[in-house]
Amino acid sequence: MGLIQYSGSILLVGLFAIAIISFAIGFADDNNAIIDLEDDSLISNAKTGIQGNLTVYYSDTNESSKAFTESTIAAGSDTFESGGVWKTMTGTLPDTMTNAFSLAYTRVFGGDVSFGIIFTVLASFLTILAVLYGWKAWRGNPD
Amino acid sequence: MVGKLGGVIQIKMPLYNVPNMTGEIDSALVETVAEVPSFIPMFLFFIFCMVFLGGSISQKRRTGITDLPMWATIGSIATLLVSLPLTMTGGLIQIDILAIVVTVTIFSGIWLFLSRSRREV
Numbered sequence: 666m667g668l669i670q671y672s673g674s675i676l677l678v679g680l681f682a683i684a685i686i687s688f689a690i691g692f693a694d695d696n697n698a699i700i701d702l703e704d705d706s707l708i709s710n711a712k713t714g715i716q717g718n719l720t721v722y723y724s725d726t727n728e729s730s731k732a733f734t735e736s737t738i739a740a741g742s743d744t745f746e747s748g749g750v751w752k753t754m755t756g757t758l759p760d761t762m763t764n765a766f767s768l769a770y771t772r773v774f775g776g777d778v779s780f781g782i783i784f785t786v787l788a789s790f791l792t793i794l795a796v797l798y799g800w801k802a803w804r805g806n807p808d
Numbered sequence: 809m810v811g812k813l814g815g816v817i818q819i820k821m822p823l824y825n826v827p828n829m830t831g832e833i834d835s836a837l838v839e840t841v842a843e844v845p846s847f848i849p850m851f852l853f854f855i856f857c858m859v860f861l862g863g864s865i866s867q868k869r870r871t872g873i874t875d876l877p878m879w880a881t882i883g884s885i886a887t888l889l890v891s892l893p894l895t896m897t898g899g900l901i902q903i904d905i906l907a908i909v910v911t912v913t914i915f916s917g918i919w920l921f922l923s924r925s926r927r928e929v
Contacts, residue, residue: 674921681917685888689910692892700895705907765914772911 671794676722679715679761686712711768718761763788838899848894848901852887852909859883877920884913 686708693701702708766788841847860883868874891909894901 670924674924677921678918681921682914685885685910685913685917689888689892689906693895696896698892698895699898700901700903700906702903702906702910705903708907708910762918765918769911769915772907 675762675791676719678765679719682715682761682765683712683719707768707771711764714764715761718764722761762791834897838897841900848891849905852891852905855890856883856887856912859886877916877923881913881916881920884909884916888913 686702689702690712692698693703860879863879863882864874864876867879888909891901891906895906
């Protein structure tokens with residue numbers, strides 16, 4: 666899985682989660698449903714968290730794009746002088762996955778410690794993968 | 809009912825009161841759920857399994873390959889679309905069940921997007 670595909674997948678996961686939760690909440694609001702998903706604090710917090718992650722991702726992308734256009738490359742160099750361009754891949758996007766994983770961990774498995782280790786390891790693996798991809802791209806040899 | 813037509817007050821009475829033929833149908837389902845609390849969760853699980861297993865087996869038979877993440881996502885979205893109208897009547901579904909359905913849908917989406925190859929979305 667390449668860097669662009671990895672980042673695109675995580676971004677789409679965040680957008681998909683927000684779309685599903687917003688659709689369910691909007692259905693309840695439009696039809697005055699008795700059961701409203703907004704009353705569930707876990708879902709509401711997860712939605713707020715993912716929205717916050719994507720907002721930060723948006724601002725980080727703008728800053729990184731600005732830094733990229735203003736960056737310089739020394740003669741004979743194959744890499745950028747600063748790795749700040751890739752911080753959007755390693756910073757906020759894995760947090761989106763962590764919010765989605767923690768929601769599944771608490772809702773589906775009831776916060777059981779024995780299942781928590783699975784999600785902890787999975788979230789850590791995705792974070793390490795993001796850092797390695799960012800480092801590889803900074804060194805000038807991306808997939 | 810009292811109405812006024814051409815300055816003359818008239819007392820209107822309905823010729824026939826249309827009976828509400830569906831008035832007590834929802835209570836049959838609500839009472840069933842009250843007696844068997846696991847009825848709706850099992851029904852939703854049936855919806856999910858029918859779409860997931862039926863779609864994946866059918867795809868396997870037709871194309872030789874099975875895209876399990878895709879069918880899990882489609883099945884969970886179908887389950888969500890069935891469970892949302894149940895929230896409009898009290899006593900059919902609990903918020904915990906709805907939250908689990910939404911969580912499974914999101915988890916299926918995570919599985920789908922992380923399992924794509926380079927040439928796919």
